[in-house]
Amino acid sequence: LYPGHIPTSPLQKALLAAGSAVMALCDPYRHDMVAVLGETTGCLALTNLRDKMKNHPEGYHILQERPRIRLSTLDMTRLQGLPDGSLGREYVRFLEDNKVSPDTRMPPKFVDDEELAYVIQRYREVHDLMHTLLGMPTNMLGEVVVKWFEAIQTGLPMCVLGAAFGPVRLSTRKLQVLATELVPWAIRSGLNASCVLNVYYEQRWEQPVESLREELGIFPPP
Amino acid sequence: VYQVFESVAKKYDVMNDSMTLGIHRVWKDILMHKMNPSPGTLLLDVAGGTGDIAFRFINYVRSVREHQLQRKLKHHQNLSWQEIFESYQKDKFNSLGDSQVVVCDINREMLKVGKQKAQYLGYSEGLSWVLGNAEELPFDNAKFDVYTIAFGIRNVTRIDLALQEAYRVLKPGGRFLCLEFSHVSNPLLSRLYDLYSFQVIPVLGEVIAGDWKSYQYLVESIRRFPPQEELKAMIEDAGFFKVDYENLNFGIVAIHSGFKL
Numbered sequence A: 001l002y003p004g005h006i007p008t009s010p011l012q013k014a015l016l017a018a019g020s021a022v023m024a025l026c027d028p029y030r031h032d033m034v035a036v037l038g039e040t041t042g043c044l045a046l047t048n049l050r051d052k053m054k055n056h057p058e059g060y061h062i063l064q065e066r067p068r069i070r071l072s073t074l075d076m077t078r079l080q081g082l083p084d085g086s087l088g089r090e091y092v093r094f095l096e097d098n099k100v101s102p103d104t105r106m107p108p109k110f111v112d113d114e115e116l117a118y119v120i121q122r123y124r125e126v127h128d129l130m131h132t133l134l135g136m137p138t139n140m141l142g143e144v145v146v147k148w149f150e151a152i153q154t155g156l157p158m159c160v161l162g163a164a165f166g167p168v169r170l171s172t173r174k175l176q177v178l179a180t181e182l183v184p185w186a187i188r189s190g191l192n193a194s195c196v197l198n199v200y201y202e203q204r205w206e207q208p209v210e211s212l213r214e215e216l217g218i219f220p221p222p
Numbered sequence B: 001v002y003q004v005f006e007s008v009a010k011k012y013d014v015m016n017d018s019m020t021l022g023i024h025r026v027w028k029d030i031l032m033h034k035m036n037p038s039p040g041t042l043l044l045d046v047a048g049g050t051g052d053i054a055f056r057f058i059n060y061v062r063s064v065r066e067h068q069l070q071r072k073l074k075h076h077q078n079l080s081w082q083e084i085f086e087s088y089q090k091d092k093f094n095s096l097g098d099s100q101v102v103v104c105d106i107n108r109e110m111l112k113v114g115k116q117k118a119q120y121l122g123y124s125e126g127l128s129w130v131l132g133n134a135e136e137l138p139f140d141n142a143k144f145d146v147y148t149i150a151f152g153i154r155n156v157t158r159i160d161l162a163l164q165e166a167y168r169v170l171k172p173g174g175r176f177l178c179l180e181f182s183h184v185s186n187p188l189l190s191r192l193y194d195l196y197s198f199q200v201i202p203v204l205g206e207v208i209a210g211d212w213k214s215y216q217y218l219v220e221s222i223r224r225f226p227p228q229e230e231l232k233a234m235i236e237d238a239g240f241f242k243v244d245y246e247n248l249n250f251g252i253v254a255i256h257s258g259f260k261l
Helices: A010-026 A031-041 A043-054 A057-065 A076-081 A087-098 A114-134 A140-154 A157-169 A172-192 A209-216 B002-020 B023-035 B052-075 B081-092 B108-121 B159-169 B187-209 B212-224 B228-237
Strands: B042-046 B100-105 B127-131 B144-150 B170-181 B241-248 B253-259
Touching: A010 A031, A010 A157, A010 B187, A031 A114, A031 A157, A031 B187, A043 A057, A043 A114, A057 A114, A076 A087, A087 A114, A087 A209, A114 A140, A114 A209, A140 A157, A140 A172, B002 B023, B002 B108, B002 B187, B023 B052, B023 B144, B023 B170, B023 B241, B023 B253, B042 B052, B042 B159, B052 B100, B052 B108, B052 B144, B100 B108, B108 B127, B144 B159, B159 B170, B159 B228, B170 B228, B187 B212, B228 B241, B228 B253
Parallel strands: B042 B100, B042 B144, B100 B127, B144 B170
Antiparallel strands: B170 B253, B241 B253
């Protein structure tokens, strides 16, 4: 259906979902397992997301044009030159501080609809922007917080599982901060915000992060 | 095929255990028992990558050697201590009894993993590692007593060439042994086996090794491989005599054997 697509039977999807869930818990560095879990369990959620996008002017645009966020499509020097506090500048800062790159996202393999494959690809590429908007780093704590937000926003079972089981590996002190401050904030923001996949980020690099937060309905991070 | 094994090398052993639920170890043990090597045997293990057959060979020959020594000592009951000590000293230097195994593989990564395993498990003498192609072996004629290829011949493009090479490098009286996936004739078992192969194995490949495609290839290559009788005929064509096969697990795996006379 699309390059990289591996058709799978329902039994294979079930086995993959179970196997990848276990593997992702045992070895948190297996990002490919998290990706596989998302693809094999996300059918319903992805369809919902796609429909939300279709019904929103900006989301519809994204589905039509299918922009991809990767180092080759981003003009890093231009983004770095933008004023502090703008989406572009803060996004680049996030990438540099945490030493991550948008090119490390796995392409989908097990989604059986090529439009939905794009939706999950978009979700993965926008994940770093979520970090920027939420002001969360890429350590275990930050990732869990972002997962909570994404779980509310997307309804992807992988996010829900990640949000629920991620904290298992955190120390008690961090768990406290998580439970008392961060998660409630993430949930409130997630519920309040409009669909984050409906934002054409590539056209909004100059917009200040604060204003984008307000527009979306994300409360300021604690 | 090369790239498949490059990516697969490090997780090879883990995957083997998961896919066969550890039964591959039993299959390899049976192969070794069938071979029944005596000390002084020179073995060539082709496509032997991570060393499973080679290590079993060394273990087997060592234990045979130990039994030999024990029997010898029993016979020496009425010798003086000095004489016993001397004969024991002589024998101690060949705990393997001059047996040797050469592991040959076309893939550098597999050999690397094999060497690391050997170090880790403490195998040092009687073992050598050679990079080579089964269709064109880097050895002289009539060098080896036994030639084995375990789960490797399936990946050779020209099986007939590999068989000819096997014939060439074996000494007269030498034995050819091939352990490979084969055909299941029982229809019910065949269905179950297919189900397991196509549904579960690629999933295991994805989850454990992060590589669906290589294991999909594996399952398909097993189906394309010639069945027992056909392989027997091919081995006979290469010049081997007394060619026979033994099915293990109803034909999921078969050991083919032939002699160069």
